[in-house]
Amino acid sequence: MRSENNPAGQKRSFIEEARRAQIVAAAIDTIAEVGYPNASLARIAEEAGVSKGVISYHFAGKDELMDQLVTGVYTEIAESVVPRLLAQDNAADMLRAHVRGVAAYALEHRSRMAALAQIFIHALRPDGSPRYGAGESEPLYESLEGLYREGQRSGEFRDFDVRAMAVTQQSATDGMFEYWRVHPDHDLMAHAAELGEQLVRATRAD
Incomplete structure (x- = not known):
């Protein structure tokens, strides 16, 4: 098995990276379909x-293929959302842009989101626990905490536990996508806009 045989420090060739990307793309399409x-x-x-x-x-x-798929999709989401955040002038608008940004990515990449949903539901560890549970969400929580801390520093957001709010936002976002998965005609962008407003109202300074 080649993947585990890649010695530390050795870079994969362009052809190898292209082949891996081809396989990951095929995995996304297959999981989304069947x-x-x-x-x-x-x-x-x-x-x-x-x-x-x-x-x-x-x-x-x-398992390793799924890890690469999940990491790749989340990297794409971050690369799509970050420019939206940087274009905003204040923390409240950044918070709104974050929620709308992930929703916009989902609308443009339905098969990726469908594959992620299947993986999160069905991929298990040998002990039967979810392979991609809350323990793997730490990077997501940390990025949201940074946004909240920035708003607190600027005085836009009230004093609150940023980890609790990060978990709340991520749970609400996951719920939004799950509802959309079950009801594909649901207006995802309208939902995201409403969720963004709710988060801003929950965090803004009195």
Whole structure:
């Protein structure tokens, strides 16, 4: 299995990175279409137009492939949202832009969001616990805490526990996406705008 054999410090070639990206894209499409339980490596390989052995060459197994998929999507979301935040003049507008930004990304990348939902629901650790539970959300909480602290420093936000608010926002965002997944005709951007306003009202200084 190639992935675990990549010695520390060695960079993958352009061709290797392109092949890994191709496999991840095929995994997204396969999971979005047939669900995580039915997305075997063989089926993903068929979608990618490669042999199962090619996947095993680049990834140690399905778990590592899923880790790469999840990391890649979250990186894309961050790269999409951050410029929206930097374009704002105050913390309240940054908070609104954050919620609307992740919703806008979801609308543009439905298959990615569908794949994530399947992975979060069905991917389990050997002990049966979720592979992507709250323990893996630390980077999300930390980024939201930074936004809240900035608002507190500027005097726009009241004094509150930033971790509690970060967990609340992320839970509300997850709930928004889950409702949208079940009700695909739901107005996601309107929901995001309302959620953003609720968060601003909950955090603004009296």
